[in-house]
Amino acid sequence: xxxxxxxxxxxxxxxxxxxxxxxxxxxxxxxxxxxxxxxxxxxxxxxxxxxxxxxxxxxxxxxxxxxxxxxxxxxxxxxxxxxxxxxxxxxxxxxxxxxxxxxxxxxxxxxxxxxxxxxxxxxxxxxxxxxxxxxxxxxxxxxxxxxxxxxxxxxxxxxxxxxxxxxxxxxxxxxxxxxxxxxxxxxxxxxxxxxxxxxxxxxxxxxxxxxxxxxxxxxxxxxxxxxxxxxxxxxxxxxxxxxxxxxxxxxxxxxxxxxxxxxxxxxxxxxxxxxxxxxxxxxxxxxxxxxxxxxxxxxxxxxxxxxxxxxxxxxxxxxxxxxxxxxxxxxxxxxxxxxxxxxxxxxxxxxxxxxxxxxxxxxxxxxxxxxxxxxxxxxxxxxxxxx
Numbered sequence: 001x002x003x004x005x006x007x008x009x010x011x012x013x014x015x016x017x018x019x020x021x022x023x024x025x026x027x028x029x030x031x032x033x034x035x036x037x038x039x040x041x042x043x044x045x046x047x048x049x050x051x052x053x054x055x056x057x058x059x060x061x062x063x064x065x066x067x068x069x070x071x072x073x074x075x076x077x078x079x080x081x082x083x084x085x086x087x088x089x090x091x092x093x094x095x096x097x098x099x100x101x102x103x104x105x106x107x108x109x110x111x112x113x114x115x116x117x118x119x120x121x122x123x124x125x126x127x128x129x130x131x132x133x134x135x136x137x138x139x140x141x142x143x144x145x146x147x148x149x150x151x152x153x154x155x156x157x158x159x160x161x162x163x164x165x166x167x168x169x170x171x172x173x174x175x176x177x178x179x180x181x182x183x184x185x186x187x188x189x190x191x192x193x194x195x196x197x198x199x200x201x202x203x204x205x206x207x208x209x210x211x212x213x214x215x216x217x218x219x220x221x222x223x224x225x226x227x228x229x230x231x232x233x234x235x236x237x238x239x240x241x242x243x244x245x246x247x248x249x250x251x252x253x254x255x256x257x258x259x260x261x262x263x264x265x266x267x268x269x270x271x272x273x274x275x276x277x278x279x280x281x282x283x284x285x286x287x288x289x290x291x292x293x294x295x296x297x298x299x300x301x302x303x304x305x306x307x308x309x310x311x312x313x314x315x316x317x318x319x320x321x322x323x324x325x326x327x328x329x330x331x332x333x334x335x336x337x338x339x340x341x342x343x344x345x346x347x348x349x350x351x352x353x354x355x356x357x358x359x360x361x362x363x364x365x366x367x368x369x370x371x372x373x374x375x376x377x378x379x380x381x382x383x384x385x386x387x
Contacts, residue, residue: 001027001028001029002025002027002028002029002049002050002119003029003031003046003047003048003049003050004021004028004029004030004031004048004049004050004051004052004115005030005031005032005033005039005042005043005046005048005050005051005052006018006021006030006031006032006033006051006052007032007033007035007036007038007039007051007052007053007054007057007062007065008032008033008034008052008053008054008057008081009034009035009054009056009057009058010054011034013054013081013104013105013106014032014034016105016106017030017052017081017106017111018030018032020106020108020111020112021115024112024115031046031048035057035058035059035060036053036057036059036060036061036062036064036065037059037060039051039053039060039065040060040065040068040069040072043069043072043073043076044072047073048073048076049076049119049122050076050077050078050079050115050118050119050122051065051069051076051077051078051079052078052079052081052102052115053065053066053078053079053080053081054080054081055080055081055082055083055086055089055090055093056083056086062080062081062093063089063092063093063096065078066078066080066093066096066097066098067096070096070097074097075122075125076122077099077118077119077121077122078097078098078099079098079099079100079101079102079114079115079118080093080098080100080101080102081101081102081104081106082101082102082103082104083103083104087103090103099114099118099121100114100117100118102114139176139177139180139181139184140177140325141174141177141178141181142318142321142322142325143315143318143321143322144317144318144321145310145315145317145318147310147314147315148310148315148318151178151307151309154305154307155178155181155182155185155307156185158182158305159181159182159183159185159186160185160186160187162186162188162276163304163305164257164276164277164278164279164301164302164303164304164305165179165182165278165279165304165305165306165307166279166280166281166285166299166302166303166304166305166306166307167179167278167279167280167281167307167308167309168280168281168282168285168306168307168308168309169280169282169308169309169310169311170282170311170357171282171356171357171359172312172356172357172358172359172360173309173310173311173312173357173358174309174357174358175240175280175282175309176195176238176240176280178280178307178309179193179195179236179238179240179278179280180193182236182278183235183236183238183276183278186236186276188234188235188236188276191232191233191234191235191236192231192232192233192234192235192236193232193235193236193237193238194228194231194232194235194236194237194238195238195240196209196210196228196237196238196239196240197240197241198239198240198241198242198243198244198245198249199240199241199244200241203246203249206245206246206249207246207248207249207252207265208221208225208227208265209227209228210227210228210229210249210252210253210262211227211228211229211230211252211256211262211263211264211265212224212225212226212227212229212230212262212264212265213225213227213264213265213266213267214264214265214266214267216266217264217265217266217267218265218266221265221266224264225264226264227262227264229256229262229273229275230262230271230273232273232275233273233274233275234274234275235275235276236275236276236277236278237275237276237277237278238278238279238280239253239277239278239279239280240279240280241280241281241282242279242280242281242302243281243282243283243285243288243293243294244281244283247293247294247295250294250295250298251295253277253298254295254297254298254301256273256275257277257298257301257302258301260272260273260274260275261273277302279302285299285303286299311354311357312354312357312358312360312361313353313354316350317350319346319349319350319361320341320346320350322358322361323341323346323349323361323365324341326361326362326365326366327339327340327341327365327369330362330365330366330369331369334369336369339368339369339372339374339375339376340375340376341368341375341376342375342376342377342378344377344378345376345377345378345380345381348378348381348382348385349361349364349381349385352385364385367384367385368380368381368384368385371383371384372384
């Protein structure tokens with residue numbers, strides 16, 4: 001049921017609006033308030049899907065109601081009701097965030113059409129927020145250790161900028177989570193986040209993958225193709241395992257960072273790109289530089305901000321939180337009741353040598369949920385979590 005609140009001080013018009021909406025659909029629950037102050041009180045106490053609000057009212061006018069609602073429940077669409085002399089004000093309320101305005105006396109078709117569109121829009125907004133929340137939850141950073149708290153603080157400071165970030169740390173520590181949080185908290189969050197695993201792409205194809213190619217550039221280039229940098233335009237490109245990138249591709253990435261331009265393989269035409277670069281590696285790039293496998297100038301371009309993700313063995317205090325998180329997530333995915341872990345089981349898992357880091361921990365938790373008892377015990381750990 002869609003809940004609609006009508007805020008109107010003229011009783012006759014209020015009754016007409018309530019009657020029209022109530023008779024239009026049995027899925028509308030219509031409430032009324034005779035002034036702005038009463039309307040705000042109702043909005044604070046209840047969840048409405050749509051508000052129809054008069055502009056000229058005693059105690060609190062419609063503009064003040066609009067501004068108050070946008071602060072307390074900004075997701076609710078508000079349709080303003082304007083008299084002939086209020087038209088300029090009604091137009092101004094659109095700039096303040098009103099969904100639309102309807103003139104008095106209300107035209108029946110216009111009113112019902114506006115209400116339907118506003119309710120549909122509200123549904124889409126809520127669905128999008130839920131989807132975004134799911135995405136965010138997928139890449140949630142779990143932990144309260146000093147190391148993780150410092151990373152979260154760093155992300156808060158850096159995400160609002162376009163500064164390039166180099167994320168380092170062993171395999172399986174969650175470097176990609178840091179990259180996702182940097183993007184989601186940035187002004188580029190509405191743009192794409194394009195991930196490239198540099199270690200998974202053959203050296204002879206990496207340039208084509210990053211920068212695209214034109215038809216005929218090489219044997220299998222049967223048509224023009226845009227690369228990852230173009231796909232990430234307006235957003236972020238995440239170059240994972242950049243330490244495995246060929247020196248030839250490194251030179252082209254360096255140019256892209258310096259000039260914000262790329263060239264497709266087989267073409268010398270410049271293409272402008274607006275991309276934030278976040279890179280990650282499990283290698284010691286300074287050692288790679290010494291041994292001639294990584295360009296020092298590219299390193300300094302990438303490492304404007306350095307974020308080091310610790311090994312799981314260096315943040316053992318977070319292991320119970322991670323186990324609880326994985327247990328909840330895995331049980332949900334499998335449609336089973338969440339399993340708890342005994343204190344002794346948690347203690348044993350905290351004492352393990354996690355060479356595979358968080359990735360290994362997740363696999364072990366999944367194994368214990370499948371094979372363990374209703375409460376995962378010390379004995380389950382010895383049976384199913386042994387190295």
